[in-house]
Amino acid sequence: MELDLGGWFALLIQWLKANLGAFFDGVTTVIGTTTSALEDVLLFLPGWAMVLVFTALAWWVATRGVALFTFFGMGLLTDLQFTLFGTEFVIGMGYWDITMQTLSLIVTASLFSLLVGIPVGIWAAKSDAVDKTVRPILDFMQTMPPFVYLIPAVVLFGLGTVPGVIATFIFATPPCVRLTNLGIRQVSEEAIEAAQSFGSTPTQMLVKVEFPMALPTILAGVNQTVLLALSMVVIAALIGSSGLGQPVVEGLTQLRIAKGFEGGLGIVILAIFLDRVTQAAGEKAGASTAQTR
């Protein structure tokens, strides 16, 4: 007779579904609404206009090089085509809608990751007990193969974008918690003592000293979270989340090399854009926090 650990877990999930159904429905509504609202915003302007918006953002936050990359890379994903002097020009591969769907999934998942991850990170930095409790949970979240928690996610949240967001959230939250924890713990002892010696309340200490001084490290965590979220796109597509993962999954299941390559390329372009922009934002914050000795 073997130990039926998996069976117990399955029972637990069934129990959760039966007894906390309303809660999971609520979560589904919140996440579903956020994602589709974001999608609507991103698809409000035509593709070419959004490319310009992203390019401007890249220029403002990062460098001209990143802006240039954004312009051509994102341009490649649009569905822009026009006829000039009797010749038809095709600018993009026609992936714009699913690119924006992917972006809204990533942004939603990252947003929830940060909303949970940063406060938990701060709490873990303040309390060694919390740190010790949270650490193995984070290890679990990061090392458990995503396919494994995809199954209960589908059972609890159904098919589609919402379980994709949930799975992405689980996978992408740990670095945010870890780096927030690290950043707050690394704030120099003397700066903390100084803030205390001038009569700061704990809230003032956190808001005026600890958080701003930890910000570069926290933003490195945000960067990691966003990139990990992006790496989940294909897996999320397996359970029906729409986005750039779909052509990849289709490519794989139907052995269509072309389609798989195009979807993959789209993910890479989006990844480079998000990485450079979030990284540059972190460096900007870091420059204004240049360490004094």
Place this chain on the structure above:
Amino acid sequence: MAVIEAEHLWKIFGGDPDRARTLARDEGLSKAKVKEETGSVIAVNNASFDVKAQEIFVVMGLSGSGKSTLLRCVNRLIEPTFGSVQVDGEEVTTYDEDELRQLRRTKMSMVFQNFGLFPHRSVLGNVEYGLEVSGMDESKRQEKARRTLDLVGLEGYEDSNPGELSGGMQQRVGLARALVDDPEILLMDEAFSALDPLIREEMQNELLDLQDQWDPACTILFITHDLDEALKMGDRIAIMKDGWIAQIGTPTEILMNPADDYVESFVQNVDRTKVIPVRTVMREPRGDEADHLSETDASVSPHTSIAEVLPMVLQADGPVAVRDSGEVLQGVVSREDVMEEVTRNASNVSKTREATRQAKAMEAA
């Protein structure tokens, strides 16, 4: 009147503090022995001292002597394990969080060894911090911060990032941040130790000048590991060793009558004339000396060392005026006073040692 009064102050880390105290106090066990027995580290061992209004009280000791811990017990950045600390007659150790914050906001501020500046705030933002957390409105606190920056010679640097400034300038920011709310008490934790020697001297002199100009002057509790600095800055000095205070006295007392071998080993190689400031040998002008002084322009600061004054006194016809940075006459020094001090220095060291030896021999007999 004593502004700060510490009595039987102990800070014991870890282990069994009660037992550690008993062993150290009643059975006279050393710090190392106590650690072996109880696992407790005694950082401050039964320290009692009082700091008088407007004096500079220096606590001097080598690293690990517990001086910084002692300082932090006063504003409770570190909680004392046993004993009492009174500020203006009020017991501070029993303050709750609110009272403690109020004390730190209004009465005391602190300057740190490595400046402890906030790198994400401008120079002005650093200086106004204390006023900001106590809720002063922005225009008012910025004006006050600007004025304080002028005072420490940093006008024009308001918008700089502290990281762009030199060490000396950074510590001026630290000083301005501490002075912005006109604190009654200034706690300085090795404030000048991280600076280059020349800058350090400049800052020492400026602090002494500021202290002279202020009315009412700050009471300063100053921590250092540097004996020269202690002798230069201190109205009184406490010498710490292994957490306990070996001796408290004026610079002259410490140099003339070291309480034990430890203090003596510290001071035996000191050239008194280079560290004893003129203020300790100056006297009130006698008879018509004061009238005579107004004719001569030569004057010295009360903080100049005797060695520096020597050539001037030898050249002058009569006594030399001692004036503070506001050109107010503090007293006079004559050739005789200075020469007496110089000769005493020459014989002092060997004499003290001889006296101690004799005293010990008598005790033994």
